[in-house]
Amino acid sequence: MAGDTGDPPEQSPLTDLLARVQQAGQHRESVSLGAILDHVGRRSFAPFLLVAGLITLAPLVGDIPGVPTLMAILVVLSSVQLLMNRQHIWLPAWLLERRVSRERFAKATHWMERPARWADRLLKRRLVQLTRPPAHLPIALTCLLIALAMPPMEVVPFTANGAGLALTLFALALLANDGLLALLGYVLTGGTLALVILNLI
Template sequence: MAGETCDASEQAPPTNLAGVLERVQHAGQRQESVSLGAILDSVGRRSFAPFLLVAGLVTLAPLVGDIPGVPTLMAILVVLSSVQLLVGRDHIWLPAWLLERRVSRTRFTKATRWMERPARWVDRLLKQRLAALTRPPAHLAVALTCLLIALAMPPMEVVPFTANGAGLALTLFALALLANDGLMALLGYALTGGTLALVILNLT
């Protein structure tokens, strides 16, 4: 209907990190806490990349990713979305109990503002290149790798710095898909290998 405004979930997903942060900062406005559902709605739920990017940024974010249990919750988000992409679902479903997980507005605001400057620097590096590594069917390899990362994330909570590596790898894969930047995908694969190797070494 003319005159109606569409929410972010109906808009095209942002194509860079600064655009994601700008939308995310408006998630769940006028509320004392921010739900995961509101964060996902702010960036859109129509593609796999926003799910990866939210999981990666939340895991990386200071004051948020350091909360015990948060990496595991983000792992559940990635597992559910990756599996549904791999089996060919058009729309990604998440359970209500996960979407209702919340973080305080104060923590959330501080974390997103802290990421603004790094986001601008990262966006200057993004460009379309090696697109064959991000377009179908290569996106299935990205989804499978992210699934492996997510399955390893719960034990990462007891291995220092590995959860940060996982969060960064998820972020790189998300940016690769958003910007069709195959170099970011290659960096994500390399970081995944290094992070998983570090986890295995520390747990054996």
């Protein structure tokens, strides 16, 4: 179900998911968003968030002009469908066909391996009332707000990185039932949006 946040992982949720992401498009010259989502699963909200967050954070990929906006569209569509209690998350073909070169993708995912291992060591089941339904709904609303603010972030230095990190924190919070990460995601969202507003007024 789209609203299903998944069972708590036994170990290494980020490392395991990154390994699945790296399998996408192995035998092609470019990697599509659809291929990435096929490897992480399309039935729950957290993997969508995590893919959007990691791609926005990743060097060589997240720095490509337009990528934060594309990830914002991904988050908007998945967040709205979660809030509507859709059974399956639908994405348009033109978005799923967006591609990045295999070489650039491989370098970016390799760079994320060490941070992923470090993050997995910090994950714990705690404050689960902040991640279990219906607490996933305010998370979805917050992620929707982040996504709507991401296009102008492309012209405000470092704010897109803050948005990517916030999305990643919320995704890991849902995957690991770690409410502390959800709290950190809310704080980071507030700080990032404040920085965007201050730079645009």
